[in-house]
Amino acid sequence: MKRFEQKPTGVCATKMVFEIEGDRIHSIETVNGCEGSSRGICALAHGMRVEEFIERCAGIDCKKKRTSCPDQMARILSRYQNGEFD
Template sequence: MQYEFRPSGVCSSKIVLDVEGDIVRKVQFVGGCSGNSQGIGALVQGMKVDDVIGRLRGIRCGRRNTSCPDQLAQALLLYQSKNETKE
């Protein structure tokens, strides 16, 4: 299932997720640091949603309270909460 998330407090303007069951199939960041965003997407591909959240949640970028990896974790948390209510 494809899901779009609007991050806050980071350079990227959108995160597009493709999640199948509890597995992250694809992640695409729109805007931000292209190399880092592509790297994050490649690293989490095929991982369980809970594992991605556990590894990325709380990562900060410089003095910011968040980062693109943290915003990906936030997107996946929101995705989980919306899909739990559908089951």
């Protein structure tokens, strides 16, 4: 299992911690941000293929910020898929 953390940009959350097993999300944890929404997103992401999460969440906007916590998660996971966190 790979574990890494990243600082998102443009959202309330100050850190996101990812655990990936193979091509599936084992867990995502956010620090700060909207607790209920983040916990819900993380619960739904458990067991999901990384690619599916990216497809579903990339581009989601929050209050016209041009990003959101799910979008930031998708962006970070996309960078992970491109080998930036090996």
